[in-house]
Amino acid sequence: MREPLLQVQGLKKYFPVKGGLLQRRRDRVHAVEGVDFEIRSGQTLSLVGETGCGKSTTGKLVVRLLEPTEGTIRFRGIDLLTLSPREMRNLRREMQIIFQDPFSSLNPRLTIRQTVGEPLVLHEKGSRRERDDKVVHLLRKVGLKPEDRFRYPHEFSGGQRQRVGIARALALNPRLIVADEPVSSLDVSIQAQVTNLLLDLQEELGLSYLFISHDLGLVEHISDEVAVMYLGRIIERGPARSLFANPRHPYTEALLDSIPVRDPRQRKGGHRPLSGDVPSPIHPPGGCPFHPRCPLREEICTQTFPGLFEFSPGHIVHCHVRGKRG
Amino acid sequence: MGALRELLEVDDLEVEFILEGHPRPVVSEVSFALRKARTLCLVGESGCGKSVTALSILGLLPDPPGRITGGHVWFDGRDLTALTQNELSRIRGRRISMVFQEPMTSLNPVFTVGDQVAEVYRTHLGLGRQESLEKAVEMLRRVGIPDPAQRAGNYPHQMSGGMRQRVLIAIALACHPEVLLADEPTTALDVTIQAQILALMKELRDEMGTAVLLITHDFGVVAEAADEVAVMYAGRIVEQADCDTLFHSPWHPYTTGLLRSRPRPGDGAGGKGRRLEAIPGTVPSPANLPRGCSFEPRCSRREDICRESAPPLEQKNGGQLARCWIPPAKEA
Numbered sequence: 001m002r003e004p005l006l007q008v009q010g011l012k013k014y015f016p017v018k019g020g021l022l023q024r025r026r027d028r029v030h031a032v033e034g035v036d037f038e039i040r041s042g043q044t045l046s047l048v049g050e051t052g053c054g055k056s057t058t059g060k061l062v063v064r065l066l067e068p069t070e071g072t073i074r075f076r077g078i079d080l081l082t083l084s085p086r087e088m089r090n091l092r093r094e095m096q097i098i099f100q101d102p103f104s105s106l107n108p109r110l111t112i113r114q115t116v117g118e119p120l121v122l123h124e125k126g127s128r129r130e131r132d133d134k135v136v137h138l139l140r141k142v143g144l145k146p147e148d149r150f151r152y153p154h155e156f157s158g159g160q161r162q163r164v165g166i167a168r169a170l171a172l173n174p175r176l177i178v179a180d181e182p183v184s185s186l187d188v189s190i191q192a193q194v195t196n197l198l199l200d201l202q203e204e205l206g207l208s209y210l211f212i213s214h215d216l217g218l219v220e221h222i223s224d225e226v227a228v229m230y231l232g233r234i235i236e237r238g239p240a241r242s243l244f245a246n247p248r249h250p251y252t253e254a255l256l257d258s259i260p261v262r263d264p265r266q267r268k269g270g271h272r273p274l275s276g277d278v279p280s281p282i283h284p285p286g287g288c289p290f291h292p293r294c295p296l297r298e299e300i301c302t303q304t305f306p307g308l309f310e311f312s313p314g315h316i317v318h319c320h321v322r323g324k325r326g
Numbered sequence: 327m328g329a330l331r332e333l334l335e336v337d338d339l340e341v342e343f344i345l346e347g348h349p350r351p352v353v354s355e356v357s358f359a360l361r362k363a364r365t366l367c368l369v370g371e372s373g374c375g376k377s378v379t380a381l382s383i384l385g386l387l388p389d390p391p392g393r394i395t396g397g398h399v400w401f402d403g404r405d406l407t408a409l410t411q412n413e414l415s416r417i418r419g420r421r422i423s424m425v426f427q428e429p430m431t432s433l434n435p436v437f438t439v440g441d442q443v444a445e446v447y448r449t450h451l452g453l454g455r456q457e458s459l460e461k462a463v464e465m466l467r468r469v470g471i472p473d474p475a476q477r478a479g480n481y482p483h484q485m486s487g488g489m490r491q492r493v494l495i496a497i498a499l500a501c502h503p504e505v506l507l508a509d510e511p512t513t514a515l516d517v518t519i520q521a522q523i524l525a526l527m528k529e530l531r532d533e534m535g536t537a538v539l540l541i542t543h544d545f546g547v548v549a550e551a552a553d554e555v556a557v558m559y560a561g562r563i564v565e566q567a568d569c570d571t572l573f574h575s576p577w578h579p580y581t582t583g584l585l586r587s588r589p590r591p592g593d594g595a596g597g598k599g600r601r602l603e604a605i606p607g608t609v610p611s612p613a614n615l616p617r618g619c620s621f622e623p624r625c626s627r628r629e630d631i632c633r634e635s636a637p638p639l640e641q642k643n644g645g646q647l648a649r650c651w652i653p654p655a656k657e658a
Contacts, residue, residue, distance in 0.1 A: 189587055258521040260524075
């Protein structure tokens with residue numbers, strides 16, 4: 001098998017919590033606590049989990065918008081963390097990020113031509129004319145009109161702005177796109193349009209996606225592989241079909257069980273899938289971080305983080321109880 | 327359905343907003359009834375007028391720019407749109423109350439949550455300090471907050487989003503209102519917490535016999551929680567039906583389109599490459615509504631008549647009300 005496009009190993013990120021008179025560091029937020037995954041060319045890996053589980057931080061670490069505390073990130077086999085800023089800048093052309101909020105991620109004072117063309121100015125020589133042609137080409141590709149390049153962000157709807165964000169990300173012919181909740185703030189009918197655009201572009205350009213989302217229905221639809229995060233750790237990962245059909249971790253089960261039904265005839269009659277809240281990432285529980293809410297909890301779960309158990313090829317879980325019983 | 331008493335009736339509501347100096351219709355011809363211990367879901371995309379409808383019921387519309395220009399809201403024999411703010415304030419929070427989307431901003435950051443629940447009892451029932459605080463703790467227990475006596479002393483920032491939404495529900499239901507208006511109460515929450523809150527709302531509704539208007543953009547929430555559903559588009563109800571009928575035999579092409587645009591389980595991974603069924607185009611602006619049916623420019627079923635005149639909301643053969651000239655084709 002070919003080498004993966006992206007390989008992440010033992011990735012960690014701690015944020016300092018400052019306080020007191022002199023703003024000394026008093027604590028650390030354990031945002032990402034040792035994460036491993038790979039993405040192959042042309043494939044989509046989705047990171048799912050609840051608010052604060054570390055999925056967005058992981059996305060930002062991958063493109064080095066944040067510096068990891070520990071771990072390695074290999075892109076095309078190159079270890080990103082050893083690169084100089086200049087080398088990193090060159091490589092970043094190949095990895096781009098799309099954000100959730102199409103209202104705040106575009107500069108309101110720039111025309112669409114300036115926004116989409118900016119990466120070209122920064123990274124490619126080319127004449128003004130060539131850049132303009134490229135912008136037109138990119139706008140067409142994301143379903144906007146060439147004359148839209150003279151307009152400003154406020155003249156566009158949310159869905160159109162997200163298309164602009166996608167056009168900007170595509171400007172330098174990237175191979176990997178980190179998409180952080182790219183359709184979450186859009187209306188239902190527009191979500192489907194933008195999702196289809198992402199799928200079309202993947203097929204046409206052979207893009208790989210690291211797709212970050214809390215919308216499990218959408219994730220099932222678009223992913224090759226899915227990783228479930230809880231308090232900074234991946235607790236289950238596997239091919240989308242296998243993970244959705246046979247979730248092994250009790251947290252994944254609870255998460256899938258919480259998805260609203262598709263049809264009122266399937267209502268489950270008032271059971272509560274999972275009680276309690278996610279604990280604070282400043283003082284995460286010892287052992288398996290899920291143990292305080294886990295219905296299967298045993299003594300060992302409070303003591304050590306469970307190792308990796310592989311259930312079927314590529315479908316792995318970190319759970320003492322499920323690992324033991326197979 | 328008709329046998330259940332109507333607690334609140336919205337009758338032909340019209341609301342205008344002044345946009346760029348011109349009055350524009352944002353809610354038109356909206357009528358529905360809320361019944362004891364039943365949930366009506368008002369569903370639609372942003373700007374369709376669903377929140378404006380709820381705000382109008384309680385006289386909370388910001389004026390200017392908003393103004394009720396027609397229709398009535400009947401509650402207990404009185405037309406709420408004709409009441410003064412003073413008269414309304416005796417009904418708000420006590421007999422009709424509201425829960426909003428954002429549990430972070432709807433609570434006062436400088437008072438403890440116990441205080442904020444207790445305030446309802448002091449204001450509306452005239453209870454004393456000690457008694458209102460005791461009742462507040464009891465209400466916090468009812469909405470599933472663990473260790474309520476101690477948590478009552480917490481400030482909002484010390485609680486998670488899910489816990490804060492429970493506090494807001496405690497405030498809203500403290501006086502056992504007859505009607506609860508809930509505007510996207512779970513949208514800001516994670517799925518596991520959303521499931522908890524929806525279950526809680528249903529439990530309390532059944533216990534207290536509250537009539538619920540649940541506003542959402544999410545058909546999953548509708549499928550979980552609704553007895554009856556009204557789908558809004560560009561300020562109008564385009565389809566209204568009981569929940570089962572709406573999901574299984576939708577009449578209006580917009581309803582059909584929204585239901586189909588959701589990813590289907592089993593479509594994914596192996597089925598990758600399959601596209602979602604999107605509705606083309608975007609919602610028209612209230613300043614620029616089409617002359618005929620407002621959905622016509624995006625509609626796959628459109629014919630000449632749709633461009634010329636707006637269809638009325640009328641009873642269709644499946645038992646639903648729909649605003650569309652063209653019957654759905656028999657599709658495979």
